[in-house]
Amino acid sequence: MTLEQHHGPNILALGRTAALACEALWPLLLQAADWRRRQGAGPAPRLSAAHDPRLGMHLHDGQWQLHGAWPLAAHELAGPLLPLVAEVPAGTSRVVGQLGQSLDGQVATQGGDSGALNGPEALVHLHRLRALSDAVLVGTGTAVADNPRLTTRHVSGPHPTRVVLDVHLRVPPEAGVFTDGLAPTLLVCDAPDRTRAAQRVGAHQVLAVPGLVDAAGQVVWPALLASLRERGLAVLLVEGGGVTVSRCLAQGVLDRLHLMVAPVLIGQGRPGVQLPPVQHMSQCLRPRARAYRLGEDVLWDLDLRSG
Ligand SMILES: NC(=O)c1ccc[n+]([C@@H]2O[C@H](COP(=O)([O-])OP(=O)(O)OC[C@H]3O[C@@H](n4cnc5c(N)ncnc54)[C@H](OP(=O)(O)O)[C@@H]3O)[C@@H](O)[C@H]2O)c1
Incomplete structure (x- = not known):
């Protein structure tokens, strides 16, 4: 899969380092989802990025968190996706x-x-x-x-x-x-x-x-x-x-x-x-x-x- 397929055509706007980090993060999110599907099958793994083992993900109180100096773009990628892989x-x-x-x-x-x-x-x-x-x-x-x-x-x-x-x-x-x-x-x-x-x-x-x-x-x-x-x-x-x-x-x-x-x-x-009508903003x-x-x-x- 190319970087463009991974991020869409605006890959140039993202910057190559950030794009690589996002590319490295996606397999970790997939592994976390896989671990959730097999829940109970052993201790939660500590996941590491393929290109830099200092970057990774770990489970804390049922929620996956990023650790290491991930670029902002990786946090932006993970933000809306992490809730899907939580326990x-x-x-x-x-x-x-x-x-x-x-x-x-x-x-x-x-x-x-x-x-x-x-x-x-x-x-x-x-x-x-x-x-x-x-x-x-x-x-x-x-x-x-x-x-x-x-x-x-x-x-x-x-x-x-x-x-x-x-x-x-x-x-x-x-x-x-x-x-x-x-x-x-x-x-x-x-x-x-x-x-x-x-x-x-x-x-x-x-x-x-x-x-x-x-x-x-x-x-x-x-x-x-x-x-x-x-x-x-x-x-x-x-x-x-x-x-x-x-x-x-x-x-x-x-x-x-x-x-x-x-x-x-x-x-x-x-x-x-579309929701039923209400009277007040509150x-x-x-x-x-x-x-x-x-x-x-x-x-x-x-x-x-x-x-
Ligand atoms: N932009 C997007 O993200 C997106 C995503 C999906 C679809 N779309 C578009 O949305 C349009 C279709 O959406 P839609 O809102 O008209 O239809 P829909 O939500 O796909 O289906 C509505 C139908 O599903 C049944 N249904 C759903 N919930 C029900 C419930 N709680 N109880 C009983 N029946 C229930 C009913 O069918 P019966 O009449 O058989 O009871 C209802 O008429 C398409 O044009 C599609 O292209 C856009």
Whole structure:
């Protein structure tokens, strides 16, 4: 993998030393994710950069930390990614939402085009999020509109299990995720729909969750997360679209939300975050937030468990 593939085309702006450090840090983040997936398998390793053993990562109170004189760019790379590799207490999940959006809060045009919304650095960040997660989930609307691959082709690292939340079995069985064989895929439906779902995509690609949908037609996320954990999938990236991420946010399911804001105005498109109306600013969510540059875009990393 070239430095440009690693960081996007603005590699020159980053500087070669910083770029090399970031390139050395990424495999350590992958190793930390791998260690988390095998949690309990021996003491936590002390990870060292291949080009300089004084630079590394270690685990402290369940959180990975950088040690040594890493350049600022490496800290900027690690900042939004370290929470994904932290230990996950038994019986719990970690859920990170992401949306790439315009300055005016849209995630696609009205016709459903979101392809060129964000820049290449944001795309690399999204693929890093996928590589550090156990599973990546999209809603029906995204699976139908984008026919996404949900792989990690822009970074090194494993593909996550692909999860399509398709309560009404609306996603065509010919969709790439069900047919391309690039990574394991699960169609999530309610238990009574197991047979119909299996007829569409094959029983091995169906996760039928008892009690997935409540009387009001809402997804019961704790039931879904528990079923994913039974398959060893404890860290979940909810990749979109706006409806699915918003519902997760409203129901308090998300631990963090990564909003990648691109300097573009869409006007009337497909909205990103939508929450029930409130009267006063004091009732609004104001989580602890940190901003990172991703080329032309700005990543807002929101800690929804703060405060
Ligand atoms: N910029 C980005 O980062 C990004 C990321 C992903 C997608 N997108 C864009 O977003 C658009 C699609 O997004 P979207 O918001 O329209 O759709 P979406 O979130 O992908 O899917 C929404 C649908 O999923 C089902 N659903 C989700 N949560 C549910 C819940 N809690 N309870 C019951 N059903 C639930 C519903 O389907 P039913 O109607 O079958 O019940 C709902 O209509 C596309 O144009 C895509 O290109 C952008």
